[in-house]
Amino acid sequence: xxxxxxxxxxxxxxxxxxxxxxxxKPLLHIMLAAIILGTLGYLCAxxxxxxxxxxxxxxxxxxxxxxxxxxxKMWLVFTxxxxxxTVMIVIAVLRGILHYVEQYCNHFIAFKLLAIIRHKVFASxxxxxxxxxxxxxxxxxxSIITTDIExxxxxxxxxxxxxxxxxxTSIIMVIFIxxxxxxxxxxxxxxxLIVGVAIPMWNGKRGSQKGMEFRTSFGELNSFVLDSxxxxxxxxxxxxxxxxxxxxxxxxxxxxxxxxxxxKMEGSQRSFTNMVILLASFGMxxxxxxLYAKGxxxxxxxxxxxxxxxxxxxPVVALxxxxxxxxxxxxxxxxxxxxxxETPLVEEIPGDVDTEESTDHTFTGAKAENVTFAYKVSETExxxxxxxxxxxxxxxxxxxxxxxxxxxxxxxxxxxMRFWDVQEGSVSVDGADVRKIPTKHLRDMESYxxxxxxxxxxxxxxxxxxxxxxxxxxxxxxxxxxxxIHDFIMTLPKGYDTEVGELGDTLSGGEKQRIGxxxxxxxxTAIQLSQEAAKDxxxxxxxxxxxxxxxxxxxxxxxxxxxxxSVDIPAILYNVPSRTGCAIQPTTxxxxxxxxxxxxxxxxxxxxxxxxxxxxxxxDGNIDLYSGNDDQDRKSTRLxxxxx
Numbered sequence: 001x002x003x004x005x006x007x008x009x010x011x012x013x014x015x016x017x018x019x020x021x022x023x024x025k026p027l028l029h030i031m032l033a034a035i036i037l038g039t040l041g042y043l044c045a046x047x048x049x050x051x052x053x054x055x056x057x058x059x060x061x062x063x064x065x066x067x068x069x070x071x072x073k074m075w076l077v078f079t080x081x082x083x084x085x086t087v088m089i090v091i092a093v094l095r096g097i098l099h100y101v102e103q104y105c106n107h108f109i110a111f112k113l114l115a116i117i118r119h120k121v122f123a124s125x126x127x128x129x130x131x132x133x134x135x136x137x138x139x140x141x142x143s144i145i146t147t148d149i150e151x152x153x154x155x156x157x158x159x160x161x162x163x164x165x166x167x168x169t170s171i172i173m174v175i176f177i178x179x180x181x182x183x184x185x186x187x188x189x190x191x192x193l194i195v196g197v198a199i200p201m202w203n204g205k206r207g208s209q210k211g212m213e214f215r216t217s218f219g220e221l222n223s224f225v226l227d228s229x230x231x232x233x234x235x236x237x238x239x240x241x242x243x244x245x246x247x248x249x250x251x252x253x254x255x256x257x258x259x260x261x262x263x264k265m266e267g268s269q270r271s272f273t274n275m276v277i278l279l280a281s282f283g284m285x286x287x288x289x290x291l292y293a294k295g296x297x298x299x300x301x302x303x304x305x306x307x308x309x310x311x312x313x314x315p316v317v318a319l320x321x322x323x324x325x326x327x328x329x330x331x332x333x334x335x336x337x338x339x340x341x342e343t344p345l346v347e348e349i350p351g352d353v354d355t356e357e358s359t360d361h362t363f364t365g366a367k368a369e370n371v372t373f374a375y376k377v378s379e380t381e382x383x384x385x386x387x388x389x390x391x392x393x394x395x396x397x398x399x400x401x402x403x404x405x406x407x408x409x410x411x412x413x414x415x416x417m418r419f420w421d422v423q424e425g426s427v428s429v430d431g432a433d434v435r436k437i438p439t440k441h442l443r444d445m446e447s448y449x450x451x452x453x454x455x456x457x458x459x460x461x462x463x464x465x466x467x468x469x470x471x472x473x474x475x476x477x478x479x480x481x482x483x484x485i486h487d488f489i490m491t492l493p494k495g496y497d498t499e500v501g502e503l504g505d506t507l508s509g510g511e512k513q514r515i516g517x518x519x520x521x522x523x524x525t526a527i528q529l530s531q532e533a534a535k536d537x538x539x540x541x542x543x544x545x546x547x548x549x550x551x552x553x554x555x556x557x558x559x560x561x562x563x564x565x566s567v568d569i570p571a572i573l574y575n576v577p578s579r580t581g582c583a584i585q586p587t588t589x590x591x592x593x594x595x596x597x598x599x600x601x602x603x604x605x606x607x608x609x610x611x612x613x614x615x616x617x618x619x620d621g622n623i624d625l626y627s628g629n630d631d632q633d634r635k636s637t638r639l640x641x642x643x644x
Contacts, residue, residue, distance in 0.1 A: 016333045020155055023116065027109050031160065034105035038165040041098035042315050043172065044091040049311040051088050053303045055081055102161070110157035117149055120340055127344045144339055147218065148332035155329050166196050166315035173312045180301040181291055184284065188309060191280035195273055196316030203269045214258045214331070221251045277313050284309040346421050348439040363445075363558030364430050366393040366416060372424035373411060385411045388425065395558070396565040398524065417446055445555050447523075460489055461496040482529060523559045527566045534567040541567065542603065544574040545582055553588045564596045572601040572626070575611075586611060590618035600624060 024031055121144070170192040178185025228244055285306045291297040297305075368391040374382040385408040393399050401409050414420050415427050418434045427434050434442055464479055465471040476496060480486040492498040530541055543560060564571050573592070577583035583606060592599050601624035604612045612625055 016330050016337065017155075017159075019337050020152070020333050021160060023113055024109065024156070024160065026116075027112060030105050030109055034102050034109070034161045035164040035168070037098045037105065038102040038161055039168045039172075041095055041102055042165060042169045044095035044098065045314065046169075046173065046308065046312045048088055048092060048095070049307050050304060051084055051091075053307040054300075055084055056303065103157075106157040106161050107153075110153045113156050114149060114153055117152065117336065118145070121145060121149065121336065124340050124342065127348065128342060144332075144335050148335050151329050151332040152336065155333065159329070162315065162318045166192075166319045169312070169315045170196065173308060177305050177308055180305050181288075181297050183291065184287060184297075184301075184305045187280070187284055187287055188312075191276070191283075191309070191313075192316050195276055195280075195313060196319040199269065199273055199276070200319055203265065214255070214262060217251070217255050217258060221248075221255055224248060224251060273317065277317070280313075281306065281310045346418060349435070349437065349442075351438045351440075363395045363554075363561065365395050366427070366429045367391065368412065368415070368425070368427050370425035371412075371415065371422050371427060373408070373415065373420065373422050386415075390425075396562045398527075418442055441552065445552070445558070458500065459494075459497050460492075460500055463500060464496075482526070523562055526559070526563050530563050530567050534569050538569060540569050540600075541571040542574050543571055544576060545584060553585050556582070556584060556588055557591055560592055560599065561596055564598050568598070570598050570600045572603055572624075573599065574603045574605070576603075576605040578605075578607070586614040586618050589615050589623070593619045593623050601626060603627070 125141070170189075174185050174189045174192070177188045224247065228248070285302070288297055288302040288305050292299065292302055368389060371386050371389045372384070373386045374384040376382055389408070389412070391401075391412070401412065403409055411420070415422060416429070416434070418427075418437075418439065421435060429437065429442065429445065461473065461476050464476050473496065477486060480489055480496075489496055489498070526543070530543075533541060541563075543563060545556065546559065560571075560573065573584060573589065575584040575589075584602075589602055602615065603626045604615065605627070612627065615623065616625060
């Protein structure tokens with residue numbers, strides 16, 4: 001959904017609120033507790049003033065004021081004043097306690113749900129990425145993830161419960177006032193509906209569009225600021241500082257004007273609400289006096305109904321005040337819900353390939369056959385990048401693709417990764433269409449290092465260790481050495497603990513890419529290093545399992561097959577699952593031994609003797625098995641078929 005669509009095809013406030021309330025289901029019991037406690041708290045506050053009025057009535061009935069008055073509802077006539085005052089003290093204390101617990105429950109729900117919503121938003125972004133997020137306004141996305149979600153706290157902590165509390169409290173008060181006379185109850189109901197329903201709906205309808213425009217403009221300003229920071233060097237170089245300043249000032253002024261307009265609406269609505277409350281209170285007084293004159297109500301009815309009317313607007317006023325911020329809150333809710341409901345252009349294939357079954361297969365190549373692909377420029381226009389393009393990638397070979405800028409080189413790689421789906425033709429890996437391969441398995445088989453490697457604002461060590469959380473410093477250094485970046489890192493003042501800076505601005509493009517390679521621990525890099533070792537006169541290779549790729553067994557077969565086919569010297573596999581991302585299964589070792597001539601041995605460091613025995617059994621003894629500490633090579637045990 002485009003941002004244009006968001007601003008023109010909005011769902012109603014009721015629909016937005018309904019969708020947001022649906023997220024409360026896991027915490028419904030806490031929400032019900034908050035509503036009940038809040039209702040009781042407001043009733044305590046209302047009946048404090050009512051009981052005070054009953055003390056006055058009690059005094060008049062007993063002649064304390066030198067007069068007596070006629071009464072009809074004598075529910076507190078025979079209750080001692082001391083008892084009434086004691087009850088007032090108790091409910092005053094209860095009011096404070098109930099209000100605290102209610103607010104605690106509401107904020108607990110709010111913060112819990114904010115965490116849930118953020119999780120859902122990031123999950124949605126992951127599914128949408130990269131097909132639907134390429135070219136998307138990043139500032140607006142940041143605004144949704146931060147300020148829009150934070151604004152929803154207002155909805156969950158200060159909207160849902162107040163609506164329910166106001167409804168319950170108003171019903172109870174209408175019944176209470178109606179006990180004195182049905183006309184008084186009808187007046188109370190009308191006043192509550194005007195203040196708590198009619199005014200908020202009128203104000204919400206009046207300001208909903210402005211609220212959405214404000215949130216959208218806020219996101220656009222975020223985007224502009226982010227873009228300005230990213231291009232600060234270019235701005236200074238080409239003398240565009242004054243121009244950017246004027247643009248930012250203009251956007252800020254526009255945003256301030258929108259805020260001022262919303263504030264004026266808020267002020268006018270608040271004034272109108274207060275006027276309605278005063279009219280309702282005086283109306284109740286006039287009505288009860290008229291009923292008293294007709295003999296249909298006692299004096300206590302005048303006092304009690306008027307006091308109850310004046311003191312019971314708290315919950316519905318809270319509803320009326322909600323509309324002041326509700327416009328922005330609902331606009332934020334609309335933006336968040338639209339993102340959550342957005343469907344990805346590329347649907348992920350669930351599941352993964354069973355590693356035991358995949359050991360009988362190896363990488364056989366990748367193909368692009370008659371591929372046609374076009375990017376969508378607008379609703380009616382497309383830009384064709386690849387037109388019936390075909391390519392075959394052979395296993396164990398390095399393939400270079402060259403062409404003019406925009407000719408589709410990066411697009412082809414994205415199609416292989418299935419970031420996008422082709423419009424015509426097919427892309428296959430190992431003879432299977434990528435659209436039918438489980439997404440997780442496909443991404444595990446491939447490593448993708450872009451021209452613009454993203455580095456997080458963290459240490460170099462932590463950036464390298466992204467692919468393997470909890471990696472030791474030795475493992476990180478080993479990966480860096482393979483990527484030929486270790487020597488450079490050691491020249492830095494803090495070595496591997498050096499902060500790379502936001503967006504990796506403290507490193508060159510080549511250095512970023514080498515760190516990206518260190519992350520991936522790619523087969524390509526291993527091939528290059530193995531060939532260099534063979535060229536330098538190495539007698540053999542010791543090939544450890546990838547440190548940072550938790551490869552499948554099929555992936556390991558492809559990895560070792562390509563490396564060993566690229567050199568003429570013997571190779572020994574190194575299985576050390578406690579230090580690397582995965583273990584080599586005995587069936588995988590057997591497959592490699594049978595199909596790759598120069599794999600002659602394995603250093604088995606899993607710590608399980610049965611693994612070594614199974615390897616020797618499946619390989620029919622046609623492999624040398626080594627076991628022992630690195631500093632005790634001479635004492636290592638060499639096993640083959642003649643020793644078993």
